[in-house]
Amino acid sequence: MTLKVYADRFSQPCRAILIFCKINGIDFEEITIEVLKLQQFTPEYKEINPMSEVPAIVDGGFKLFESHAILIYLACTNPGVADHWYPADIFKRTKIHSLLDWHHSHLRRGASNSNNINRFLDVDFENDYLNDFILVAGLVYNTILAPLYGLPSNPRAVDEAKKILPKSLSILDDFWLQGSGQFLLGNSEPSIADLSLVCEIMQLEFLSEKDYLRILSPYKKVLQWIKDTKNATAPYFDEIHMTLFNAQKGIREHMLTQSVSSPEGGRKSEVYSEM
Amino acid sequence: MTLKVYADRFSQPCRAILIFCKINGIDFEEITIEVLKLQQFTPEYKEINPMSEVPAIVDGGFKLFESHAILIYLACTNPGVADHWYPADIFKRTKIHSLLDWHHSHLRRGASNSNNINRFLDVDFENDYLNDFILVAGLVYNTILAPLYGLPSNPRAVDEAKKILPKSLSILDDFWLQGSGQFLLGNSEPSIADLSLVCEIMQLEFLSEKDYLRILSPYKKVLQWIKDTKNATAPYFDEIHMTLFNAQKGIREHMLTQSVSSPEGGRKSEVYSEM
Structure with missing residues (x-):
């Protein structure tokens, strides 16, 4: 199952994760959560991240939020990521x-x-x-x-x-x-x-x-x-x-x-x- | 050379590190930096942590500050630390x-x-x-x-x-x-x-x-x-x-x-x- 990245490109930690995925050739689906339209408060998104903040990811059945934690996770679980990143x-x-x-x-x-x-x-x-x-x-x-x-x-x-x-x-x-x-x-x-x-x-x-x-x-x-x-x-x-x-x-x-x-x-x- | 922990026991992240060392049998020397006496601003301490904050550690020649990073470092470098900690x-x-x-x-x-x-x-x-x-x-x-x-x-x-x-x-x-x-x-x-x-x-x-x-x-x-x-x-x-x-x-x-x-x-x- 493809990695899903829930992001709003106006949000700086979201952009860091999107760039990281792209530069490292990590296959992912970007799902836009428009913060200014309050889409982070929908019950569907609260299932992904109960804190109602972006970014968040779902990788298979594994849900994760907080951008630094996500970057570390992606660096550790994708063998193609060069060592210098983490x-x-x-x-x-x-x-x-x-x-x-x-x-x-x-x-x-x-x-x-x-x-x-x-x-x-x-x-x-x-x-x-x-x-x-x-x-x-x-x-x-x-x-x-x-x-x-x-x-x-x-x-x-x-x-x-x-x-x-x-x-x-x-x-x-x-x-x-x-x-x-x-x-x-x-x-x-x-x-x-x-x-x-x-x-x-x-x-x-x-x-x-x-x-x-x-x-x-x-x-x-x-x-x-x-x-x-x-x-x-x-x-x-x-x-x-x-x-x-x-x-x-x-x-x-x-x-x-x-x-x-x-x-x-x-x-x-x-x-x-x-x- | 013994691990040096620069700490003030009034500071909560300092206490976390001191307890972590003790419960895991990590040999260390505690050096008190009294925040209320502004000891974090001395030139000697700024050599240890230029941010003038506690806690900080020195392990051999390796200096580190920020309590979460210190806990992770101590968990990873001391083989006696049980896996559940990190x-x-x-x-x-x-x-x-x-x-x-x-x-x-x-x-x-x-x-x-x-x-x-x-x-x-x-x-x-x-x-x-x-x-x-x-x-x-x-x-x-x-x-x-x-x-x-x-x-x-x-x-x-x-x-x-x-x-x-x-x-x-x-x-x-x-x-x-x-x-x-x-x-x-x-x-x-x-x-x-x-x-x-x-x-x-x-x-x-x-x-x-x-x-x-x-x-x-x-x-x-x-x-x-x-x-x-x-x-x-x-x-x-x-x-x-x-x-x-x-x-x-x-x-x-x-x-x-x-x-x-x-x-x-x-x-x-x-x-x-x-x-």
């Missing part, structure tokens, strides 16, 4: 675990998480403290997606992202990308951590070009590493990100129109340009 | 990864994290938005530790914890603890995930007994599982938690005195009893 050597492997755990507790907070929309909708809109809850969402949801979809946004989350994101990018640049190789941990070939973290950072493409460059340009190694990871996973990286690139184009045009035509739009664009 | 079977192993990832993104937000003190102190006290930043800290830091140590606290974090913690406990009770065995994933013996998550929940022992019971008593399976994990790791569980139990005793006495003797104390105890 090395058998315990010292190399454990460093990847450490990096993926860091991703959870640092970078993932600073960039964006489409599942935040999910969590946000899952709970009561009326309670003020949900504005706190989505603080962990970071930048993109609150400056771009929430205003775009008419959902409540939270300027404090932007402030939080302002603090966490540069710090995380700086740690990537100074610490995780030190060493001789061009990939994380100084490796000369990419691992599941490179794919997972680059897809996270790609979410920033939703921002205006100016803000995107303002955020990322101080981090030269990060910029080069994004390019190297794209190249190492070509042509699938761009293919899977096409949904994001198309949306980005539309969003940037929309932002431009807003900032020109309305006072509210003008105010919003100040939020972006504050970054 | 099974070789990829299906069982991957489910543990999924659960540990869930821990990162859900439960860890709802309970407490001594490293939040760390992060909090690491950045600028003066900025208001740091009150947002520590929203991820959850309950214990803001209701107990911050007032106790005269650090700024954030009532919104309590609101967030009110929302996340019961939801996470409910998922533990209904989903992760379903199945025939008494441990997570329906296993009949504990894994690194049981140890990691129970140590997290133990942080709630800092609360008043009344609040502790109010939070946990609806979750019968969770309560039984805490007991089972304690028993499975006796006598080390209690030995390593002794620091916490002693502090708990002092804190509960302090809270009682405060609520009796001062109006401010009385107000504070209302915050606790709201839970």
Whole structure:
């Protein structure tokens, strides 16, 4: 039975899994779960992932969710996957675990998480403290997606992202990308951590070009590493990100129109340009 | 060269690692890094863990941080560790990864994290938005530790914890603890995930007994599982938690005195009893 991948290409961990399958020649069927259409809450999908989050996989009778766990599973169960993605050597492997755990507790907070929309909708809109809850969402949801979809946004989350994101990018640049190789941990070939973290950072493409460059340009190694990871996973990286690139184009045009035509739009664009 | 474990027993992931070493007869030297005394920021410790967080290990020349990664490393490199802690079977192993990832993104937000003190102190006290930043800290830091140590606290974090913690406990009770065995994933013996998550929940022992019971008593399976994990790791569980139990005793006495003797104390105890 073919591996089934339940994914929304707007979600960064979903894209990491789709690219991983494609670059490694893993046969799979992609089943789209549109988070913004709340398809993750259908009883059918809850049978797949009771947490109502994407991505999830079903491999034969085996169900799994959480993207890092899925990447590890796919690397271990497909003999065609090259060792560098998830090395058998315990010292190399454990460093990847450490990096993926860091991703959870640092970078993932600073960039964006489409599942935040999910969590946000899952709970009561009326309670003020949900504005706190989505603080962990970071930048993109609150400056771009929430205003775009008419959902409540939270300027404090932007402030939080302002603090966490540069710090995380700086740690990537100074610490995780030190060493001789061009990939994380100084490796000369990419691992599941490179794919997972680059897809996270790609979410920033939703921002205006100016803000995107303002955020990322101080981090030269990060910029080069994004390019190297794209190249190492070509042509699938761009293919899977096409949904994001198309949306980005539309969003940037929309932002431009807003900032020109309305006072509210003008105010919003100040939020972006504050970054 | 003996394994070195850099830990603060007030920190739940540190306790998980110390108990794991003891129950599995792993020879190690414990080096105390007192987070509240900011010892994680010394240049010597930054050589061990540039993130200035506990726990970290040094095994020969190999340095590692992030507690889940450390537990996996210790399970894989010590032949005496029984398979149930981190099974070789990829299906069982991957489910543990999924659960540990869930821990990162859900439960860890709802309970407490001594490293939040760390992060909090690491950045600028003066900025208001740091009150947002520590929203991820959850309950214990803001209701107990911050007032106790005269650090700024954030009532919104309590609101967030009110929302996340019961939801996470409910998922533990209904989903992760379903199945025939008494441990997570329906296993009949504990894994690194049981140890990691129970140590997290133990942080709630800092609360008043009344609040502790109010939070946990609806979750019968969770309560039984805490007991089972304690028993499975006796006598080390209690030995390593002794620091916490002693502090708990002092804190509960302090809270009682405060609520009796001062109006401010009385107000504070209302915050606790709201839970």
